[in-house]
Amino acid sequence: MGIAVNGVEITDEEIELELPHHKDAANPVKQAVHEVVLRHLLLQEVERLGLDQGNEDSDDVRIEALFAREVRVPEADEAACRRYYQSQQERFSSGAMVEARHILFQVTQSAPLDLLRETGELILAELQAHPERFEELAREYSNCPSGAVGGNLGQLSRGQCVAEFEQLLFRLQPGELAGRLLETRFGLHIVQAQRRIEGTVLPFEAVKAQIADELQRQSWQRALHQYLHILVGKANIEGVSLDGADSPLVQ
Template sequence: MGITVNGIDIDDALIEQELPHHQQAANPLKQSVHEVVLRTVLLQEAERLAVPGEDDDARIEALLAREVKVPQANHEACLTYYGKHPRQFTRGELVEARHILFQVTPSVPLELVRETAEAVLAALKAEPGRFGELAAQYSNCSSGALGGSLGQLARGACVPEFDEVLFRLGAGELAGKLVETRFGLHIVEVVRRIEGVLLPFDAVRAQIADYLTTAAWQRGVHQYLQILVGRAQIEGIVLEGSQSPLVQ
């Protein structure tokens, strides 16, 4: 059975046209079908409400602008967000760090790599002064020749999971657990920290207001899509929620 939205068949050609836009998705075909169905629901609603537009994209934009209303973020909301996320508005923060990388490869079982890494981590907890020696012996990173040194790093310079650990550790602190990234398993130590400067609230207030207003609008659109999908007669597919790149 084909896919229909309120009795209207979804043309396979529309899905084929949409497919190239979702090649990075886990399931490009599924995401494309999902997107086409949502667009159809929105365009049918625009037709029902006689919302004008030069093309389909313009009609959808006009529909959302008309039907989804969110308040602008006020001073109190911005100040609360600023107080809860100081790191986001801190500039000049640096850490001097070192690591030992245990690279995961198809030829070596992950559990064997993990076992070795855990043993080295245990040895460092017992004798922290051996970091350089063990980095030179075990690290699969070129930094091993430098005792594992990565030099000074700014926030955001590394992959997120590594970055998060780096800027959580204090000076001279060794991460108590292995850090897993797409590169493998890491033993991480922060040698020194250079604290950054928190930007004043007035300098970032407009940025925070834009972020909070945009986030509220996206939540509003998501809720609106849920309402439209909930009352539409959709056959041939079950939509898992109504989140869509249309509204991001």
Template sequence: MGLSVNGVDIDDHVIERELAHHQHAANPLKQSVHEVVLRTLLLQEADRLGLCMLGEDEDACIEALLASKVKVPQADDAACSRYYAANPQQFTNGELVEARHILFQVTPNAPLELLRETAESVLAALKAAPERFDELARQYSNCPSGAVGGSLGQLARGQCVPEFDAVVFRLEQGRLAERPVETRFGLHIVQVQRRVAGRLLPFEAVRERIADYLATAAWQRGVHQYLQLLVGRADVQGVTLEGAATPLVQ
């Protein structure tokens, strides 16, 4: 495919082998090419700096390079406290919602725009007459829950896809979401029927978890910035890297 990094050609077989690790990506080939290019850049830089010991595997070389080039400070109490105050939902145990939905599933025979028009029409009908939810769920929903009026029962945080979670745990009891919620499953009309308040864990109980999270996030940002630096000064032929994704060092 005419791919090279700093004058070193990348064989198509290398891309093919990498492809097996990215089958669930939005664009497996693009993700594989980017991963191979970034990994090659890291290995070239590690070799240039003399960080690859004889007989050492590639992952160890990359780890040595990143350890020498990416330095991040540990999160202090003030940073941890700010994160705790801004994200109380992450540290609340036992919070539940009882919700129901009407799913308009995207299929090859059901264009998204047509589904959106139908979902908006049904939502408007529900806003005018909320008591029709059970009836309309049975009539329109593509989810098995439609047979029981769209009921999903009690849900805990993280039980549903993030886009759905974000809505149901924000809605007030009895409220319909203002617009259909879009997820990979389709469009959902959502209503929260009941909320069960959780218990906020004390800061002392989660301070170490927050510090670990903030340190990891800082390290990932540092790696991203370092990769951007390497890409910026590299001669990469055959592909345009749109930013530098952080690779997973296996």
């Protein structure tokens, strides 16, 4: 059975054109199908609401006009911003640094993710029992150039490494070994924080606008997820099971 949205068939050509945009997704074909189906659904809603009006705007502009009309969220007030500031002060410190080391297990064709995970878990267990072996095991197993110096990455400040690595690293106490493998686009990491230099927390007024933008973005994404779920729930979608939030449209 083919794929259709409210009786309008999705062609293989449309999916093939969309596919290159999702080559890095875990399941590129599934992601491309979801994106095409959602785009059809949204453009049908544009037409139903009369937002098209016969102009020559691109599909993206039409969809943005639909979102502007249908997805609205209140601005973050000062009280909400202050609560966020108090709960996330580590994010708003200036000059904080952590001396870190890691062991990287890089995904390759000859070393698939499952095999790397199994190896990583064994090495992590060994380090939990014998932390003094970190440098030795980093030199033997790490696929990062830092392996040659025992996994030492030097002093890292915020913004110098990928977000998921930074989030984990700055939560660790000096000397603490993360109790799980960390997965990033580079592979799997065993992470240990060493010496830590605390920074100065920026005053609320200096980051108020940044916080308001972040809270506004989060609220808008939640509202958009809800809106897409409602549209999907009302639509007659054949040939595919679609989660309305599973789309780059909501990023």
